[in-house]
Amino acid sequence: MRKFIWGDWESTDLERDENVALLACVRVQGEVMKTIIFHEHTTSYSPSHQYIVFFLKKYIEKIESMPNYDLDDELMEFYVSLAATTNLSAGAAGMCYKTYTLDKDQYTKVVLNEEQMMISQGTTGLQTWEASLRLADFFVEHPDIVRGQKVVELGAGCGLAGFACAAVGAAHVLSTDCSTAVLKLLEANRLKMRLHVAGLLRKAPNMVDPAFKDNVQVAELDWEHTDECAKLSDSADVVIGADITYDPTIVPVLVGALKEMVATSQQVAYITATIRNQETFDLFLQLVGKYSSICNAVHVYESGVLVKSVMDLSETKMTTLCHPNPMADIRLVLITRK
Numbered sequence: 001m002r003k004f005i006w007g008d009w010e011s012t013d014l015e016r017d018e019n020v021a022l023l024a025c026v027r028v029q030g031e032v033m034k035t036i037i038f039h040e041h042t043t044s045y046s047p048s049h050q051y052i053v054f055f056l057k058k059y060i061e062k063i064e065s066m067p068n069y070d071l072d073d074e075l076m077e078f079y080v081s082l083a084a085t086t087n088l089s090a091g092a093a094g095m096c097y098k099t100y101t102l103d104k105d106q107y108t109k110v111v112l113n114e115e116q117m118m119i120s121q122g123t124t125g126l127q128t129w130e131a132s133l134r135l136a137d138f139f140v141e142h143p144d145i146v147r148g149q150k151v152v153e154l155g156a157g158c159g160l161a162g163f164a165c166a167a168v169g170a171a172h173v174l175s176t177d178c179s180t181a182v183l184k185l186l187e188a189n190r191l192k193m194r195l196h197v198a199g200l201l202r203k204a205p206n207m208v209d210p211a212f213k214d215n216v217q218v219a220e221l222d223w224e225h226t227d228e229c230a231k232l233s234d235s236a237d238v239v240i241g242a243d244i245t246y247d248p249t250i251v252p253v254l255v256g257a258l259k260e261m262v263a264t265s266q267q268v269a270y271i272t273a274t275i276r277n278q279e280t281f282d283l284f285l286q287l288v289g290k291y292s293s294i295c296n297a298v299h300v301y302e303s304g305v306l307v308k309s310v311m312d313l314s315e316t317k318m319t320t321l322c323h324p325n326p327m328a329d330i331r332l333v334l335i336t337r338k
């Protein structure tokens with residue numbers, strides 16, 4: 001909710017702003033319930049109840065900041081009953097849906113079932129990480145990189161980046177991971193995504209990117225099995241991965257897998273990394289740099305919005321643009337064969 005954009009409601013001059021007054025009126029409150037909370041999409045792919053409660057709480061607070069406000073009965077009743085039955089503590093667990101709108105025209109929507117906990121069933125892959133969002137954004141901004149190409153995603157987790165590639169026209173996407181729990185969820189998300197897109201094509205074809213291809217497959221792949229990585233190399237024009245460079249003990253194994261998969265000068269890998277520990281990221285660059293050329297494209301985000309993109313083609317010079325929020329320091333690394 002911290003990143004939610006309230007549009008006109010961010011206005012400081014609430015009393016004078018007519019748009020804000022409109023957003024607060026009872027009729028519009030009813031419309032918000034109908035077109036957001038009770039919308040077919042929200043009821044079919046329900047976000048976490050915690051998220052709905054926080055959204056309504058914020059909305060109610062905004063209404064209450066208006067002079068002479070009035071609250072819609074249905075809104076209040078729904079809010080009170082949901083808040084009473086929802087665990088609002090920070091550690092809420094359980095599955096929910098998240099809908100990712102990847103472009104401003106709202107063409108590219110990916111709907112994923114996810115776990116609310118960062119670590120669940122012994123894996124970090126049941127939740128979408130921010131690096132995955134940034135990689136998905138990148139391919140939506142640069143669809144030509146994957147359009148018509150065979151894509152293999154490593155450590156796919158819930159699958160966002162791979163689904164985004166399919167949505168912008170990749171010829172084929174193979175989403176891989178090593179965790180049984182992740183693979184089960186990934187397959188379920190793949191089937192859901194298929195149904196969702198098929199439904200959209202029937203009901204609202206203009207909401208689907210014409211390039212969208214229903215061609216994602218899910219497969220088990222452990223980076224330790226370099227022979228299997230080598231076999232998959234033929235199916236990979238573009239190798240992608242998000243937030244897979246986080247652990248110094250698995251970085252060498254990951255680099256071994258990348259070495260097998262980016263085996264020719266025609267192949268390329270795009271990896272987004274959240275810099276939590278500079279040494280781990282440097283280890284990744286150092287190991288991968290032994291056999292490949294690195295283009296370290298530094299993307300700097302503020303509140304999730306790309307504010308600066310620097311392409312540093314030199315292998316040795318690492319441009320470091322730090323952001324006050326370390327979680328927002330996400331780099332995109334391009335790897336090609338030397």
Ligand SMILES: C[S@@+](CC[C@H](N)C(=O)[O-])C[C@H]1O[C@@H](n2cnc3c(N)ncnc32)[C@H](O)[C@@H]1O
Nearest residue numbers: 125128129132155156157178179222223242243
């Ligand atoms: C932090 S999650 C990132 C998931 C997803 N890419 C994202 O950004 O939302 C790391 C993923 O890497 C996978 N992973 C870790 N070690 C792996 C290995 N040796 N082989 C294949 N996948 C691995 C995990 O199962 C997990 O799904």
